[in-house]
Amino acid sequence: MIALSGVRKSFGSNAVLRDVTLSVARGTSTVIIGGSGTGKSVMLKCILGLVAPDAGTITVDGRDVHEGDRDAFLARFGMLFQGGALFDSLPVWQNVAFRLLRGPLKRPAAEARDIAVEKLRRVGLKPEVADRLPAELSGGMQKRVGLARAIAAEPEIIFFDEPTTGLDPIMAGVINDLIREIVTEMGATAMTITHDMSSVRAIADTVAMLHDGVIQWTGPIGEMDAAPDPYLQQFIHGRAEGPIEAVR
Structure with missing residues (x-):
């Protein structure tokens, strides 16, 4: 349903997306994880055609996101914004x-x-x-x-930007359950950005970790905990020590 290949995007000297390649299957729920400032929101804006990538291709249902009627294209999407908006x-x-x-x-x-x-x-x-x-x-x-x-x-496709930010654990669980139920009922294709690992486990079919401008790891949620990737393991367990440098 959604395919990114070799997507690059820089803002001045800041290379946010360096070489992003990712496929999202129709009717599935993909969750994008990664540290703050790693380009997750920029990637969603590129998919929506709100930001033009410097290189690479992005297609939705086999069609380039910059082709065709913009209103008709955007009508296929729904979005839950981080702050409610x-x-x-x-x-x-x-x-x-x-x-x-x-x-x-x-x-x-x-x-x-x-x-x-x-x-x-x-x-x-x-x-x-x-x-x-x-x-x-x-x-x-x-x-x-x-x-x-x-x-x-x-909508056919729904984006969720940090859906549980600012909520207590009980309400976060309610929102996660609603997202899972609604996406399943609608048969929609979902992409979610979150730092909340409880959300990842509740709503993901597939997990993709964005780090340093590339997809560091991607796979089914059932394979995440046993995956050997040290970046992924440091992130999902919240460890201070590891290959991801903590900003101090």
Whole structure:
């Protein structure tokens, strides 16, 4: 479904992606791990065509991400942003239905609201939440609203950027379970960026570790713990000593 080959991207003298090659199978959940500043978010932006790589190719469903109708291309994606990225001035239902109220996916307002309420129900929020403002919700509820928005337009591909950041362990577990259930139900192809190893174990079919601008290791989640790669082992166990230098 998604294929990157020899992708490179630099910002001035800072080479963020040096030679990224990765394949994501249709209908699977791939989790990208790696330290802060290793280029995980840049890689997602390249896949979306928001950042142009300096070299290499990126295809979605066999087609280059820079070819064809941009609106139609982006309509295939849903995204759960790290900080929620909800619009403070809009009620919850309009946040969830944002893409359904404008652009190529536009629906009548009443229909868009009904869809929003149903997606809120799917993530465990009651209908009365629909008319509240984001500031009236807890962090966990805001994250659920973001998840409802990500799935509102029934996307084929969903990106999750640090989905459990800032949540307590119980709510993080709830969000992980919801992501796993929803991706399975929808048959969507999912890519997740996270530092949270509990999230990795809960939602990944495949794990890929990005380090120093390359995919250091990739494989099924069931092979991760026994993999001999020292970079991977240092990261997943949070060890201070190892080939990855800790910034002091």
